[in-house]
Amino acid sequence: MKKENIEKIVHDNNLGMSIIVKTIARMMIAPVLLFGFYIMIFGHLTPGGGFAGGVILAIAYTLMFMAFSKKMALAKFSGFWASMWDNLGMLAFIVIGFIGLNVGFFMFNFIAVGEPFKLVSAGIIPLENIAIGIKVGAALYAIFIGLSIYERILIQEED
Amino acid sequence: MVVYILNATLFALGLYCLIAKRHIIKKIIGMVIIEYSVNLFLILIGYRKGGIAPILEPGADITHFIKNSVDPLPQALVLTSIVIGLGTLALMAAFAIKLYDKYGTFDMSEIKRLKG
């Protein structure tokens, strides 16, 4: 959707929650995303790792879904792209494993183990963290979309 | 030992809620309490009194760390278990929503009585 259409939805008073919630959400989504990426990327040095980082990313997008309306969240990050990022994360994890298979065994650590306590070190562990984080984040956002977009139809018994 | 018995009591409470209540959301709550109790039990096995968390810091003494760290293997198993529990909860919530849409109630004994 075009940028002015998204702006129109954001400032519409009938969609989404009240204006206080929208202002705070607008300020808070970027730091939460940054925090999620930080925990995901530094998974081999500080506690956290791929799973916690991925779930924090899903929470940031869920905040956007709940504070602004469903139309705006689906315009920014639709169900198709959530499913696609889920598949790409899983594919990246398996491809890393197969590259290791050519050198040694499956999921062999083929990048050289660097110096400890640096960001670029520990072989394939940061790459696997990022792949798992993207996969888990996209999958949990997709399940939240799935609970909200299908219309709740009450089935009437045939009289 | 007392800690293990309290943990088993938490498991037993979750099991009681799962089998004796009739509201579907209460059954889901019982299942969630059982999951918390099992994850806690696995971490309780690997605890060492006066231990250090299994994360190395720059400039730490390696032999002191090896003698005093807690067990990292149960922590690795529990990490995947927690996220799988979330996936299971999403599936159970989807079941609860569809059952409410079809039968109009959350009560399991009513649902067992109605046909189709």
Added chain:
Amino acid sequence: MLLFIVILLFMLVSAIIAIEIKNILSAVVAVGAVGFGVSLLFLFLRAPDIAITQVIVEVLSLIILIRATTRADNEAIERKIDNFANIIGLIFIGLFIAFCYWAFVDMTPFGIPLMRISQHYVSRGLAETGAANIVAAVILDYRAYDTLGEAIVIFTSILGAFVILRSKGKKYIEEKDTEIIGIPNEGEE
């Protein structure tokens, strides 16, 4: 040790509240309190990775549970009290705890872990993998197959949830799906 017992008693009281209270929204909030108690206990048991993951998963599971229940009636249905089932349930719980006590007597005492394989992981983790976080080294280098299996399980459960939520009925009346996502006030819809 006293700290662990105090947090466990708080969790037991919260669990009893979550089981017995009649309003469903309050029961969901009480389960959230149990989850935060578990996360606090993980922090004191020297497992910071697990504490972070437990807090985050707790928040998302509360969101999913509230989303599934606020469209419906909020009262638990307890029209007739079934005394027989309650008493049999309590007797089984008593037997279960007695058997647990007999089983736990033979375990290693609390505070002395049996680290047979973990000695290898802890002593050679940094040199062989280069990661300072030994738990990350275990789940992504020594036991990476388990992480692959876990990714497959999450994928399958999300797929199953979508298949269940999608099907339409034979004859339906469309409920007005509102744009405003939130918890409705009392007395509304």
